[in-house]
Amino acid sequence: MQFELSTPNLDAAKLAAALRPLDPDARVVFDAGRGRLEVISVATAAQVLGVLDGIGCPATPLEKEVHISGGSTCCGHCS
Template identity: 60%
Template sequence: MQFELDGRPDAATLAAALRPLDPDAQVALDAGNGRLDVVTSASREQVATALRQAGYGVSPVVQELHVSGGSTCCGGCS
């Protein structure tokens, strides 16, 4: 799942915010564009709430894009 973040996101801070939800959560951050890709067992709302509590403005991304280090691949490409 992907989110757009306001502010100056830091991958370490974001990962720490998500660790209580899912210790195995993986994040890939495109800091220049404020886009975060999260691979986790937590729900979209749980992730958004944790990110807001960490001080970020959060908007779920409707059309997800590949972020360096993460994957939105569904396996359907030819």
């Protein structure tokens, strides 16, 4: 699942640490330049949004997934 974050200057380690109580095996890929986050987890989107809001980072789910380097949306055809 992917989200657009409203708060700049976050790092992936902080985001992963915040999500760890929901899913210790969650993986995150964060594109700081675009403010986009991909979360690969057993947690629901609502749970992830709640955690993000709890750390002061309101987010909205992306309706259409985009390529985030290292994430699961990679089809292998980027030039």
